[in-house]
Amino acid sequence: MNATILKYKNFFSILVRWIIFGSIIGIIVSSTTTFLLETNDYLGDVREKRDWLIFLLPLGGVILGYIYMNYGKVFSNNTLNDTAELNNLVIDAVHGKKVVPRRMGLIVYLGTFITVFFGGSTGREGAAVQMGGSIAAAVNKLFRLNMFDSKMLIMSGISAGFGAAFGAPITGAVFGMEMAALGKLKFEALVPCLAASFAGHFMTTAVWGHKHEEFYIQIVPHLSFITFIKVILAAVIFSLLSVLYSQMRHGIQTFSEKLFKKNHMKRAFVGGLIIVALTLIAGSQDYNGRGLDMLQQSFKEDVPPFAFLAKLVFTAVTLGTGFVGGEAIPLFFMGATLGNTIHTFMDLPMSFLAALGLIAVFCGGANTPLAAFLLAMEMFHGKGLEYFFAACMVSYLFSGHHGLWPSQKIYEPKSRLYNITYGETIENVEKKKKS
Structure with missing residues (x-):
């Protein structure tokens, strides 16, 4: 009886911990994501009114390259963690191969602002996802969590960033679990990912008042x-x-x-x-x-x-x-x-x-x-x-x-028609095809 009580007590303590940490990450990530969205909109509007800014894009590229070459590389446990790998580094962190440097969020925000302001063709969710991973890494460092919880928090950061960027909290929760690997979903992560994504969505829309773009389908064909x-x-x-x-x-x-x-x-x-x-x-x-x-x-x-x-x-x-x-x-x-x-x-x-x-x-x-x-x-x-x-x-x-993202791991091929080795990454599959 005591063993059963202890088991459920441990279960609920873990559950509450994931909800709390997921919510904390969601609140912080959503605030930084709202800043990203609002700033990107402002910079995009400025650029559209000043066509000549496009001619400064090469100079912006030099500045961006300098930032990544001098501040984007961090060694940890004898492993190079290069923030220039972008979402691939976040995916590797989910798999426990690398870590997301805490500076990654700031660097990718600066890089995204430079790219948008001078007219590069890009979006924004990448920066939100990487900031999510960076904030999750900072929370992990602050509370000294174990490797298992650390991976969960990285996924929560992804969920918060994506959900807040597009105003889609349910999508964000699943995206955080689905992004890292093909053919496998870690449903244990659903609780912190849901908490992070919904907390992030609420903060972005209800607290900070950001309005997402809306698209409307005028006519849907009848089923046939x-x-x-x-x-x-x-x-x-x-x-x-x-x-x-x-x-x-x-x-x-x-x-x-x-x-x-x-x-x-x-x-x-x-x-x-x-x-x-x-x-x-x-x-x-x-x-x-x-x-x-x-x-x-x-x-x-x-x-x-x-x-x-x-x-x-x-x-x-x-x-x-x-x-x-x-x-x-x-x-x-x-x-x-x-x-x-x-x-x-x-x-x-x-x-x-x-x-x-x-x-x-x-x-x-x-x-x-x-x-x-x-x-x-x-x-x-x-x-x-x-x-x-x-x-x-x-x-x-x-x-x-x-x-x-070449770092995505193929836990299971999409179909038996594809002759793919289990556990390979997309990058390795591409290399084998070429060789």
Whole structure:
């Protein structure tokens, strides 16, 4: 009897501890994320009114590279923890391979502000996720938690950052568990991740009063066999776009690191020059920054037919040459504008196909089908539930073992049709294919 009481007492003490720590992380991360969102919006507005700032992007790249080269590398337990690895470092921390330096959040915020202000093509959730990991590491250091709890808190930081960045607390909770690995969910982390994500969402919206962007589906097609076939076909197309982006972005990174011998300052300077040239060729700055105006437009009226391809190139060059930020919003842009482009060929409503593309391209790139589906439910208020579920599953399967983050571990292949070794990372799988 005493053993049973002791067991339940221990269980509830752990549960309460996770809720408390998750909530603390959520409150702190949401406050820093709100600062990120508001500052990014302000800097983006300033840049849009001053076109000439784009010509300073190469100089911004030099400053950003200097910061990462001189302050971004931290040694711990004879292991190099390079903040320039961005979300990959956070994923490695979840797996216990590395640690997230406490300075990472500040560095990535500065880097994101520089990138956005001078016109690099990027998003914001990457900075929020990395700040979440940085704050979780600080909480872990302060309370001297064990390795098991430390991993849980890193996932909680991811959840808080993502949930607060997009106003999607349920998605944030699952994203924190799903981001690090393919084929495995650590449901024990659900409690701290939920606490962190909901606390973060409440602080961002109710306390700090931040208003998230809203997208509306005007018409959802009636359920029919033909429509499902069209949705599946569209999801395959969207998944291939996510693969194209991932391969191009990592290809540019690998090439530029080799060419400039991992000199971050030189890489970003040249990358800035290329973005300036691409902007002049495009004749507009629609593909610089976050691109929220055209993203909103893709739900309402026609956009340039190759807008998705232009955004893909701009973002791949920006992030592949060492600038920083998030990749979710650029993927949203690519998917929504591609959906807008093909809606007449597929005879589906414009806003519906734009929404489908937004979710499916993100799903294929992030390899997070459950989080992507939940994001659709939260973002579009539950409309088209059956179609979004099918699109997420198809995009996840057809995107193969590619993705935004090479450090993602493949606990189990997406299908037996893929000849992949269990426990490999996406990076190792790519290397084996090339060899």
